[in-house]
Amino acid sequence: MSTFAVIPQRFYVYTLLGLAALATIAPFYWEFVLSTHTTSEISSTPPPFWIGGALLQNYHTLVEYAPFFWRSMLNSGVIAVGSTVVTIFFSALGGYAFARYQFPLKEQLFWVLLLTMLIPGQLGLIPWYIEMTRIGWTNSFLPFIVPAIGNAFGTFWMRQYITSAVPVELFDAAQIDGCGEFGVFWRIVLPLAAPAAGALAITSFIGGWNSFLGPLTLMSDPSMYTYPVALANLKGVHGTDTGALLIGSSIATVPMLLITIFGSRRIIDGLTSGALSGQ
């Protein structure tokens, strides 16, 4: 208040946020605008600032050079949806057991689970690759879906939510009504845990949708590439055709843009509280 007395503090706040927002949006704006220009237009000086007429031409180049581009988008979608469904189901199941059951070694098992959240993923890349090739899971979606069963953060997150938000009385009532142990989980817990599952689903979906390093190592068949692998490959082979690269990038950006526009508020709240709850 006192230090910024000359100019209203409000002015600084909006200027700062405005500049940061502008800097954040600008590259996306160029991505979309430049994807409608030919490669020579893109590298001309000054570069184009508004939409051009080469959109279709770039698109045709893209699908000619990367015939599996749409297939790669589909592959990313399969991995995103598959890993999300598996994550939600098994995280809720494990989280429910930790939240509402008493069993020997419960504390110790939960500690192991918490410890596993500290292990960085890339440490295991090489042995993981060897393991997957030995199992025969190359050019397969399985390496990116099955391990989602063991999502430590997801299990922890669902346990926290079920402990605090699902009343114990409901379980007793459900059991009196004749639900089995799994029935209680499926019919009572899973629907009630939907808010926590939603945030988890978004994290998992984004991670699956953008998966790159794993598929880069395990997918040798171009029809099994995820879209980041397809784009990286396109850059490696036809790196000079900037227009085609940018239209591919733009198409791949659209889903994230839609998520941001239509669901950002709840997603951001869910994700930030999720990330910080692990502390």
Next chain:
Amino acid sequence: MASTAVAGAVRERIQTRRVGASTRRALWAYLFISPFYLSFLAFGVFPIVFSFYLALTRWTPYQSSFIGAGNFVNLLQDNLVHTALFNSLWLMAVIGGSQISLALVIAIALNATKLRGREAFRGIFFLPYITSPVVLGLVWGVIFAYTGLLNSALSALGIDQVDWLGYATGSATWIKPAIALVTVWQFFGWNVLLFAAGLQAIPREIFEAARIDGANDWQVLIGITLPLLKRVSFFVVSITIIGSVQLFDAPLMLLGGVAGAGSGTLGGAEAGGLTLAMVVYETAFSYGQFGYAAAISVLMFGVLVLLTVVNRRLLFRNLED
């Protein structure tokens, strides 16, 4: 007498039934948590343990033999690894320092009372975080090109062209700053959102009380805001450390150099943009030296553990936290 005996028998029956029920429930619980632990053993623990063994072997697609510490002896003499380690630490320091201070300032602004358009700002800051680093690397590669947007903007301001990616002059001077810029640009928004969530959790009354006691802006920031953001800060610093050491996609797309993805020499001119994660990948998948790649991963892991411990020590110096 008879009635108490009956009551005792009933009580016993109930207790055995309870014991039976609790055992049955424990079994259900084990059934529910077993998929997690089985999957985690197979795909989480096994690769980690295996990587420490691999690091002690010469492991190629055709043969494998135990060589003890041989890989680590080679690590000490491997200039490429030293360059990558230096680059990764450089990037971590620059990215971490600029990203966190920038994010903190913007988070404080975003937390201003009666702010209009707060949700729009939050959405905008969120977008780069969820966008694929491969896509962003491609886009920024175009922006950084010698005749690209950034240099056009600079020359409009009367500043000479900068060879960001080292393609035009073969100089590595600007490669790391370029990678740092892209990475900060991608992740500062997420840090803003985390800090803003942390700020939200601080009751406004604390600030008001400090004001009434006559504290100025700086005193409030240093004395109240920052200490109360300690836990969030620890988390943000941790993910920055982990993210910087594992930096792979964006430099790869900016500079190329790994077989099958990108073009040019590994890590760009003078290996100026080579990160540890890129060396691991290249060593394994271009040269087939899986054992040596695992040894580099172990080095990476050691660096991560060391820095995380230091981070914890620095931020939680006082044990009362």
